[in-house]
Amino acid sequence: MKLKSLAGLAAVVLACSTAVSCGSSDPEVTADGRTVLKVAIATPTWNAGFATLAVAEARKYFAEEKVDVRISTFASGTQVAQQVIAGQTDIGLMTAEPVGIGQEKGTSLVYFAGYYPKWIANIQVPEGSDVRSIRDLPGKRVGVTAVASSGTTFVRTAMEMEGLDPATVKFIPIGGGAEQLNAIKSGKVDALGLWDTQYQIVENAGIGLTPIKIGSTDGLFGGGFAAKGDVLKENRDALTRFGRAMAKAMVFAEENPEAAVRDLWGLHPEAKPQSSGSEEEILDGQVKVLKVRLDGQGVEPGKDRWGEMDEKAVTATIAFMKQAGLIKKTFPATDIYTNDLIPEINKFDFSEIRAAAKAAE
Structure with missing residues (x-):
């Protein structure tokens, strides 16, 4: 059968052929020495599935790692990819399709930390x-x-x-x-x-x-945090520090998901569902949403390694995209992901974060 590529996604990855803003530049630094990182995420609304981003801000993990993270939401992963490719944002949290299509079209998007261990x-x-x-x-x-x-x-x-x-x-x-x-x-x-x-x-x-x-x-990789190849090379240290803050937030949320949801509500009150149920019932429902995202993140005791991506799963995803007609030919998985930053991302005391989470309200 004849399978058609998705023209909308394909067009996105060609945007840089004429866009002046696609070139990289030195990252902005705040007066107190924090690297400014613009992050785009695909969600119509803030919800508990993204609570770990709020934890990293509320618990000062971003500040500890000397990054000033500025998050923007977009309606789709396609729009997130467009922002990253055009140089309007440094990091995009996105699924695999735009990254795979981008590789085939010559636009370098590379995952440096996984966030969706499974196809979502x-x-x-x-x-x-x-x-x-x-x-x-x-x-x-x-x-x-x-x-x-x-x-x-x-x-x-x-x-x-x-x-x-x-x-x-x-x-x-x-x-x-x-x-x-x-x-x-x-x-x-x-x-x-x-x-x-x-x-x-x-x-x-x-x-x-x-x-x-x-x-x-079954067995496919879902996606994660990606940057353009040149940004990854030039801003490796800043992206590692961002990843470490996110790893800490994941550990915190795994240990105390209730506190993580409350952190989200504190920063984004609109994320709290308007319901006739009790506070406990609303919180319980939101914790269920967060736990869906925490599944498979590798931060439970005994693993202590967040963000690592499985080459077999990424390879299977590329094969799936080829079978589905999203790309014309397969390519090595390492063209769109790297685990090079993962050892440094996970260099922190997991037990210290868990202890703080246990004591949190």
């Missing part, structure tokens, strides 16, 4: 839907956070791999938070193209979901 996108259907498999999708309405989101990419890819035309599906942007939940509850969509933490948020709202099995995604 899949297709699920809300209770009452008559969709039972991918082959039932033609003619249906599929809810996605944004038309250019990784969830949309995955639904299109899954359909093409089954010999189906994605143009037969109507993608409905449903954003996040209350807008997303209302769209699902009101029956505006027949299926969902979201990712793991988003599905947990939906389930927390009392909406039953049924996953559609996509066996070809």
Whole structure:
């Protein structure tokens, strides 16, 4: 069968061919000696799946590592990739598709720390839907956070791999938070193209979901923090310090997820769900979302190594993208990831962070 590449993503990675801003420059440094790092993340709203970023700020891990991290949110991973490629941001937290496509198009995006150990996108259907498999999708309405989101990419890819035309599906942007939940509850969509933490948020709202099995995604690498190759080379020390702060935040959140969620609420009050439930019930639901992201991070006692990426999993992801038609040919996994920074990122006292987390409110 003929598989089509996603034109939107492909266009993004070509943006630097004419953009003046694509060149690298020395990083900005604050008056107190902290390196300014701009970080772009793909999420329609702040939620507990990103609580570790709030922990790193609230618990002063960024400050300890002499980095001043300035985070911007974008509706999709495609937009995050565009920001990194164009030099508008230093670091992008993104899934694998734009990085793989970027490599083929000659734009160097390299993961230096993993954040999504597993493939995070899949297709699920809300209770009452008559969709039972991918082959039932033609003619249906599929809810996605944004038309250019990784969830949309995955639904299109899954359909093409089954010999189906994605143009037969109507993608409905449903954003996040209350807008997303209302769209699902009101029956505006027949299926969902979201990712793991988003599905947990939906389930927390009392909406039953049924996953559609996509066996070809088993064992794939999901993505993480990426930078352009020249930025990685020139700003290695700053990126290592950023990674170390994130590793500390991961350890803290693993030990005390309740405190991590409260840190998120403190910095981003809008992330606290508006619910009629008790404070304990709301907190419990948010902890469930955070634990989805903490799974497989490698920070539980006995492992103590965050951010390391598995070459076999990255290789499998590249093969999947080739099979899906997102890229024309495979390439070595090491073209898009490096574990070179991981030993230095993990040079801190894990037990000290765990003790502080245990004592935290």
